[in-house]
Amino acid sequence: MSEQSNRRILLIDDTPSIHDDFRKILTPARAGSAQLDEMEAALFGSEIKADRPVFELDSAYGGQEGLGKLVQALRDSRPYAVAFVDMRMPDGWDGAKTIEHLWQEDPKLQVVVCTAYSDYSWDELLDRLQAHDRLLILKKPFDNIEVQQMANTLLTKWEMTERASIQMHHLEQLVDEGTAQFRQASEALQREIDERRQLEGQLVQSEKLASLGQLAAGVAHEINNPIGFISSNLGTLDGYIKQLLEMLDAYAAASRSLETGAAAQLEQLRARLELDFLLEDIPLLIGESKEGIGRVGRIVKDLKDFSRVDTNQEWQWANLQLGIESTLNIVANELKYKADVVKEYQPLPDIECLPSQINQVIMNLIVNAAQAMGPERGTITLRTGQRADTAWVEVADTGSGIAPDTLQKIFDPFFTTKPVGQGTGLGLSLSYGIVKKHGGEISVRSELGAGTTFRVELPLRQNRPAA
Ligand SMILES: Nc1ncnc2c1ncn2[C@@H]1O[C@H](COP(=O)(O)OP(=O)(O)OP(=O)(O)O)[C@@H](O)[C@H]1O
Ligand SMILES: [Mg+2]
Known part of the structure; x- marks a missing residue:
């Protein structure tokens, strides 16, 4: 906030002699008075008077000119605090119109209307300008001290208003910052709650x-x-x-x-x-x-x-894509009339796994995908890829999709939506167990009526204690 106070006053009057009067009242010869102050200080040791009111007065001789000066002053970031405006100016805008224009550009401007007589009643004028709190009336002929005091008081008022608005702005900023921090904190909290819920699940x-x-x-x-x-x-x-x-x-x-x-x-x-x-x-x-x-x-x-009993199989380094291919051969009959198979493989290194079990997972996913197809022929897309230390396989279908409330149950043993004899509801729970045993993850996303994608992520190598 600038500590430099605003002493700037604009006088708009078509009579040149009024400008001379104002200049005498508001800016008494500074040089002479400063010299006097200095002599007084030298002789009597008193301090130089610092609080002698000093004004910076600009003159305009018509409404439009006054507006031009005000606009320029705003552009230079040196706004006027007060304008004295003559009410009667026969050429161009009168006082009321001039004030309207000035306030359109600078609503903070304090205004004094100077007049001996007016074309409006005061009530009319106040109603028209709708700004009772920024407008004073100075009746001609005016008293010097009245002019000085008006200028002084209005400058102080302008400054206090300015300061209050800066503080208000500052407060609003603080509130905004506080609100943003609060929002961030509550979002972080919500994320934590969601994560926890998922972990609990x-x-x-x-x-x-x-x-x-x-x-x-x-x-x-x-x-x-x-x-x-x-x-x-x-x-x-x-x-x-x-x-x-x-x-x-x-x-x-x-x-x-x-x-x-x-x-x-x-x-x-x-x-x-x-x-x-x-x-x-x-x-x-x-x-x-x-x-x-x-x-x-x-x-x-x-x-x-x-239940992982009877597992005396060997951990081996195996190629996932070969596994998928051999699985596809086994289930070819199941797929033949139901879906086209699209392969989007990215090269994969061998991974350490129990190959026959991984094949079983892939088979369950592919058979489920085929069984999810309706009477129309669909597509099953098989994707593979590597991300950091994991290999992933996706089985995506264009089948029936899974309703959100069913989605939480599909990994439960014996959960099936298929007719008796067609599904035992063990395929996915079995697959879940196998993937977990490999230290991997199995996830699913599905849209009812559009299709389902299962994704299996497996670590490239196993961190098992040596047998
Ligand atoms: N790709 C899929 N599209 C739509 N629903 C699916 C899909 N995969 C699984 N489901 C749903 O999940 C349920 C459980 O699947 P899961 O493989 O465990 O058992 P199942 O296929 O019903 O029987 P099983 O695999 O033992 O023969 C299915 O009945 C089906 O409702
Ligand atoms: Mg199944």
């Missing part, structure tokens, strides 16, 4: 998987035994039944040589028991049971993989 997810994994391992172990003897018994039963059928055929042939009464009795029995139907149905029933138990066996195997 992940933690819950991995704990849930871990405990389900143990449960699954236990259940798998318990089921494995009965599955074993049921399927072996079914095999044996199949053999026995075949033998029995052979025997029945032999009996049927022998019965033809029996006496008529006994043969008729047997025939009756055969009809009542619907033996022909039984003979047809028994092998079918056994076949279905074998298939059923085979399916249970496969689920149990998935469960075991999911």
Whole structure:
């Protein structure tokens, strides 16, 4: 803030003699008075009077000229604090019009209207200018001291207003800064809350998987035994039944040589028991049971993989793209009628992994993508790339997409939206477990009706303690 006070006054009057009067009143000969002050100081040792009011007076002889000076002064950053404006100026603008123009350019200007008589009543004038707080009236003929005091008071008022507005501006700035800091802090807080929520979600997810994994391992172990003897018994039963059928055929042939009464009795029995139907149905029933138990066996195997028991596979350096290609060959049939496959591979180094498990992850993702297609043929895009110490694979489809509230459940074991028999809901939870075991991440983004992209990120090398 400038400490230099503003002493600048503009006088607008068409009568030259008024300018002389004002000059005498407001700027008494400085040189003479300064000399007097200095002599007084030398003689009596008193200090030089510093507070003698000094004004800087500019003259204009018409409204337009006055406005020109005011505009120039603003441009030079040396604004006037006060203008004395004559009300009656026959050529050009009158006082009221001049004041309107001055305030349009500089609303802070303090104005004194000088007049002996006016074309307006004072009420009219005040109403027209709408600025009762910036306007004083000085009636001619005026008193010298009145002019001086008006000039003094208005300069002080201008300065106080200026200072208040600078302070107000400063305060507003402080408030703005405070608000910005507050906003930043609350944004940071929100980010932290979101991160925490996500971490908690992940933690819950991995704990849930871990405990389900143990449960699954236990259940798998318990089921494995009965599955074993049921399927072996079914095999044996199949053999026995075949033998029995052979025997029945032999009996049927022998019965033809029996006496008529006994043969008729047997025939009756055969009809009542619907033996022909039984003979047809028994092998079918056994076949279905074998298939059923085979399916249970496969689920149990998935469960075991999911719970990471039975893992005696070797960590190897393997090429992800080769893995994807061999997986594509295996699922080719599944894809053939559903989607075109687009490959966007970037070169990748070999990564340290359990290749068969990684292939299983990729297979689950590709099969899911194919199953997400509607009646129309879609596209599955496979992408690979490297970022810092990780390799990534993306499987993107143009399928049904996943609703936001479903999205949180898809990694849960047994969560499926597919019809019974088509999905067990283990594919993704299994994949999640495998990726975690590799120290990697699996993520998904999806838009309902547009498609889904799964992304798997795997570290290039494993930080395992030496076996
Ligand atoms: N690409 C995808 N597009 C749309 N939905 C998907 C996609 N991948 C997974 N889902 C949803 O996630 C659910 C769980 O998938 P997950 O692979 O775990 O089980 P599944 O495919 O239903 O059965 P499974 O893989 O055991 O045969 C699916 O039922 C489906 O609702
Ligand atoms: Mg699946």
